[in-house]
Amino acid sequence: DVADAPMELTDGFHLVIDALKLNGITTIYGVPGIPITDLGRMAQAEGMRVLSFRHEQNAGNAAAIAGFLTKKPGICLTVSAPGFLNGLTALANATTNCFPMILISGSSEREIVDLQQGDYEEMDQLAIAKPLCKAAFRVLHACDIGIGIARAIRAAVSGRPGGVYLDLPAKLFSQVIDAEAGAKSLVKVIDAAPAQLPAPSSIARALDELRNAKRPTIILGKGAAYAQADELVRELVERSGIPYVPMSMAKGLLPDTHPLSAGAARSTALKDSDVVLLVGARLNWLLSHGKGKTWGAPGSKRFIQIDIEPREMDSNVEIVAPVVGDIGSCVAALLDGIREEWSGAPAEWVETIRAKREANIAKMAPKLARNAAPMDFHSALGALRTVIKERPDALLVNEGANTLDLARGIIDMYQPRKRLDVGTWGVMGIGMGFAVAAAVETGKPVLAIEGDSAFGFSGMEVETICRYKLPVCIVIFNNNGIYRGTDTDPTGRDPATTVFVADSRYDRMMEAFGGVGAQVFTPEELKRAVDEAMDSGRPTLINAMIDPAAGSESGNIGSLNPQSVIKRK
Numbered sequence: 001d002v003a004d005a006p007m008e009l010t011d012g013f014h015l016v017i018d019a020l021k022l023n024g025i026t027t028i029y030g031v032p033g034i035p036i037t038d039l040g041r042m043a044q045a046e047g048m049r050v051l052s053f054r055h056e057q058n059a060g061n062a063a064a065i066a067g068f069l070t071k072k073p074g075i076c077l078t079v080s081a082p083g084f085l086n087g088l089t090a091l092a093n094a095t096t097n098c099f100p101m102i103l104i105s106g107s108s109e110r111e112i113v114d115l116q117q118g119d120y121e122e123m124d125q126l127a128i129a130k131p132l133c134k135a136a137f138r139v140l141h142a143c144d145i146g147i148g149i150a151r152a153i154r155a156a157v158s159g160r161p162g163g164v165y166l167d168l169p170a171k172l173f174s175q176v177i178d179a180e181a182g183a184k185s186l187v188k189v190i191d192a193a194p195a196q197l198p199a200p201s202s203i204a205r206a207l208d209e210l211r212n213a214k215r216p217t218i219i220l221g222k223g224a225a226y227a228q229a230d231e232l233v234r235e236l237v238e239r240s241g242i243p244y245v246p247m248s249m250a251k252g253l254l255p256d257t258h259p260l261s262a263g264a265a266r267s268t269a270l271k272d273s274d275v276v277l278l279v280g281a282r283l284n285w286l287l288s289h290g291k292g293k294t295w296g297a298p299g300s301k302r303f304i305q306i307d308i309e310p311r312e313m314d315s316n317v318e319i320v321a322p323v324v325g326d327i328g329s330c331v332a333a334l335l336d337g338i339r340e341e342w343s344g345a346p347a348e349w350v351e352t353i354r355a356k357r358e359a360n361i362a363k364m365a366p367k368l369a370r371n372a373a374p375m376d377f378h379s380a381l382g383a384l385r386t387v388i389k390e391r392p393d394a395l396l397v398n399e400g401a402n403t404l405d406l407a408r409g410i411i412d413m414y415q416p417r418k419r420l421d422v423g424t425w426g427v428m429g430i431g432m433g434f435a436v437a438a439a440v441e442t443g444k445p446v447l448a449i450e451g452d453s454a455f456g457f458s459g460m461e462v463e464t465i466c467r468y469k470l471p472v473c474i475v476i477f478n479n480n481g482i483y484r485g486t487d488t489d490p491t492g493r494d495p496a497t498t499v500f501v502a503d504s505r506y507d508r509m510m511e512a513f514g515g516v517g518a519q520v521f522t523p524e525e526l527k528r529a530v531d532e533a534m535d536s537g538r539p540t541l542i543n544a545m546i547d548p549a550a551g552s553e554s555g556n557i558g559s560l561n562p563q564s565v566i567k568r569k
């Protein structure tokens with residue numbers, strides 16, 4: 001008798017897992033604890049990859065960069081209150097960088113939180129998350145899990161990508177409903193990030209500007225890398241013949257050795273250009289807001305901008321030809337115009353850029369080739385530059401002050417989405433989270449070049465790297481401190497605020513967890529140690545001893561430090 005047959009049941013735990021899997025999400029980065037420990041266990045049992053970190057911020061950074069690499073939202077799973085707040089930093093950072101990510105946090109019971117009666121880890125997480133991400137949702141009923149996850153996915157990846165918060169109160173997980181009704185409640189998101197075609201009139205306007213340009217420059221940003229329209233972007237550069245400057249995470253979209261690369265002639269390209277085409281790059285602080293002496297004489301520029309976010313236009317300076325749409329569609333439309341009739345970029349300008357680039361590269365060369373101890377940033381990076389040249393499919397993670405600024409300029413990239421770094425905020429602490437996800441998502445070897453200070457923010461994750469046996473080679477640029485290791489406390493009481501224990505053996509941290517540790521003093525030793533790590537695929541940490549006096553305050557952005565005019569005696 002059908003009425004007597006036991007009803008098949010499902011619950012909140014299983015519906016969350018089923019909803020993620022239905023949408024092709026197979027990896028979770030997180031830290032277990034109440035109330036999501038069993039969710040992680042069950043997800044693993046159901047075939048998902050669940051990677052546990054030592055701190056939620058690192059799990060969140062892993063999820064964020066997974067989103068950048070795959071165009072699918074990276075998932076970070078945390079406990080309530082403090083775990084949520086730790087993850088929130090990464091969610092805010094992902095949103096700032098336009099990386100799609102979903103932070104799923106367990107939370108305490110609404111009845112108690114809303115009456116502020118003092119629950120375990122009580123916090124109104126949804127309200128706190130809202131201003132720091134693109135969208136925030138809470139699911140209270142198991143039958144709404146399918147819709148809740150669908151909304152979160154669509155919000156993360158459609159339009160300008162970003163971070164989404166999904167609040168799942170503890171009680172939701174054990175709610176039971178009929179399995180068939182549960183299965184029907186799930187939503188497979190169709191066309192989560194729909195193409196957004198540019199208006200033909202906006203394309204015509206942009207083409208007019210390009211045709212009239214005497215000194216055109218293309219700037220490729222990490223939006224262009226994210227879009228995965230690699231062939232179209234390459235064709236745009238090559239057919240138009242316009243020199244291009246890659247922003248940090250757009251390096252390798254075309255190889256940095258490309259004849260039209262103006263990477264090593266960046267200052268000239270920005271200052272002396274007349275028409276600038278921005279492709280997935282914002283005119284924020286990283287581009288001096290499109291004005292000031294970086295950009296030459298006031299009023300000398302005409303900006304064309306391709307972006308999926310209409311409100312990005314005119315954010316800092318006037319955009320004379322806004323092209324709103326997804327990069328693939330916009331670049332394809334521009335190419336149609338360029339194929340028809342195009343006389344190429346003015347040869348004189350292309351030659352100016354080429355000559356400047358060659359001169360700058362030649363000037364840099366001897367600094368990179370020096371093989372002596374103590375190493376400075378240039379000589380150490382000279383060795384690592386060769387490593388990437390020989391292994392162009394490896395992923396490069398990079399953070400620090402000098403370590404970041406100099407590596408960005410020195411290490412050529414050859415393939416798209418291989419360089420992962422501090423991004424829009426210039427934030428420290430992304431290193432180990434990015435390194436884990438880079439290895440997990442791509443299966444390729446990862447080289448993480450870290451300032452000793454930057455590494456400290458996520459260093460405990462070397463245990464995570466060893467636990468999952470990931471092919472990650474970490475190189476610490478150890479100059480005994482932040483910017484430099486030479487400051488002293490004027491009162492003689494404490495160590496100066498910017499120095500660490502001298503000659504720390506970071507390599508021994510790796511050995512503590514079964515990984516390989518090495519200490520090196522010369523570029524040759526460094527190269528050898530990195531090659532060995534990359535060949536073996538074993539988790540490795542190389543403590544690269546850098547002259548404590550090498551390095552400048554705040555790297556390239558020292559000018560952002562406020563200066564005191566008061567001299568105290």
Ligand code: ADP
Nearest residue numbers: 160221222223227247280281282307308326327
């Ligand atoms: P960078 O720091 O490399 O200059 P930004 O993060 O400032 O890059 O800019 C990236 C831009 O790319 C953002 O304004 C974002 O809206 C845009 N963007 C991201 N994905 C796409 C896409 N698929 N199509 C068009 N624009 C995109």
Ligand code: MG
Nearest residue numbers: 452479481482
């Ligand atoms: Mg340092």
